[in-house]
Amino acid sequence: MSGKIELDPQYDPEQFRLPKAVAARLQFLLDQQDAGLALNEAERQEAESLVDRAEFLTILRLRSERNREQ
Numbered sequence: 001m002s003g004k005i006e007l008d009p010q011y012d013p014e015q016f017r018l019p020k021a022v023a024a025r026l027q028f029l030l031d032q033q034d035a036g037l038a039l040n041e042a043e044r045q046e047a048e049s050l051v052d053r054a055e056f057l058t059i060l061r062l063r064s065e066r067n068r069e070q
Helices: 022-035 043-069
Strands: none
Touching: 022 043
């Protein structure tokens, strides 16, 4: 990913989280994998995509928090 992301300082950092149902789905998939149950290809791709989104939202949340402190 490249480019600059500018955040409005008025944004609440808590907005940058996965919705509860999506986070629960990701946790379910990760728990399945941790329990030694193989994910099928669609589930593996879904989990990878959700992890990517969660990581991106974490970056946005941290940047938003930093901007609010400045």
